[in-house]
Amino acid sequence: NAGVTQTPKFRVLKTGQSMTLLCAQDMNHEYMYWYRQDPGMGLRLIHYSVGEGTTAKGEVPDGYNVSRLKKQNFLLGLESAAPSQTSVYFCASGSSGAHPRTHEQYFGPGTRLTVT
Amino acid sequence: AQSVTQLGSHVSVSEGALVLLRCNYSSSVPPYLFWYVQYPNQGLQLLLKYTTGATLVKGINGFEAEFKKSETSFHLTKPSAHMSDAAEYFCAVTRQSGGSNYKLTFGKGTLLTVNP
Numbered sequence: 077n078a079g080v081t082q083t084p085k086f087r088v089l090k091t092g093q094s095m096t097l098l099c100a101q102d103m104n105h106e107y108m109y110w111y112r113q114d115p116g117m118g119l120r121l122i123h124y125s126v127g128e129g130t131t132a133k134g135e136v137p138d139g140y141n142v143s144r145l146k147k148q149n150f151l152l153g154l155e156s157a158a159p160s161q162t163s164v165y166f167c168a169s170g171s172s173g174a175h176p177r178t179h180e181q182y183f184g185p186g187t188r189l190t191v192t
Numbered sequence: 193a194q195s196v197t198q199l200g201s202h203v204s205v206s207e208g209a210l211v212l213l214r215c216n217y218s219s220s221v222p223p224y225l226f227w228y229v230q231y232p233n234q235g236l237q238l239l240l241k242y243t244t245g246a247t248l249v250k251g252i253n254g255f256e257a258e259f260k261k262s263e264t265s266f267h268l269t270k271p272s273a274h275m276s277d278a279a280e281y282f283c284a285v286t287r288q289s290g291g292s293n294y295k296l297t298f299g300k301g302t303l304l305t306v307n308p
Contacts, residue, residue: 080235109295116201118282118298119236134295166235178224178243178286181296183235 078102080184082167088190089157097152097187099167107170108150109134109181110142112163119166125150157191164188194219194287196266198299206307211255211270213302215283218264224286225266226296227257231279239281242266253277278306 080101089095099108106127111119111134121134123142131142139161141153150169154161168181199214217223224243228236240251247259253276257268268281283299 116300118300120298121295124295168235178241180226180238180241181236183237185235186233 080167080169080182082165082184082187084187085185086188088192089154090192091158093157094153094155095157095189096154097165097167097189099150099152099184100148101150101167101169101182102148103169103171103182104147105169105171105182106147107179107181108144109168109170110140110150110152111166111168112136113166113186114163122152122165157189159191162189162191194221194223194285195297196225196283196285196299198281198283198302200302201300202303202305204305204307205273207275208272211268211273211277211304213268213281213283213304215257215266215268215299216264217266217283217285219285223266225257225259226284226286227251227255227266227268228282228284228298229279230282230301236282239268273304273306275306275308278304280304 083098109124110122120136125131125144128147143151165187167184171179196217226241227239230236240249242249242259250256255270280301280303282301284296287297
């Protein structure tokens with residue numbers, strides 16, 4: 077039982093390049109989330125999904141797109157990377173059995189992205 | 193709107209001393225409150241959560257937090273710090289984001305240093 081996994085762990089991009097971050101969970105969770113973490117800012121929600129085939133915007137969605145074609149996977153895309161997107165990106169999933177007001181989120185180990 | 197404020201971005205204690213990390217919330221409805229911990233180069237993991245019922249909540253690794261409605265606080269404590277407690281700690285509150293969807297809003301984090 078791997079929990080939440082993220083690939084890649086590290087990536088360096090040049091401005092204008094594109095990439096996709098992959099998140100996978102093996103806990104059969106309905107809810108999945110993408111956050112970015114910046115020093116002194118805590119975690120900020122980029123996009124989230126409440127089920128297969130659904131996505132919604134979070135606090136800081138600009139410059140990112142997401143897809144949830146399979147229940148276990150949640151992809152985060154950067155179409156044209158900018159230096160402001162240099163950050164650590166975390167994926168999380170939420171336990172389906174509990175109400176989402178109270179459910180625990182399980183986090184992946186993160187992807188450190190640098191855009192030069 | 194629900195939010196949390198963590199007082200002190202950095203707390204330093206000696207090994208064996210009391211740990212006190214402060215969190216105040218603002219919420220127009222009964223809050224659901226969480227403390228997460230992030231060890232270096234890892235994702236976040238849940239320490240404890242308050243939903244309803246007993247106001248003193250016990251978590252993992254000897255941590256506990258008390259929900260005080262009159263003070264709008266949910267401070268995290270541990271009687272005796274260990275070196276292994278050195279990490280960043282995040283307070284979070286669940287916020288309704290439309291319909292039946294809920295999202296976590298995180299504080300900016302408190303870095304705990306434990307000195308030998």
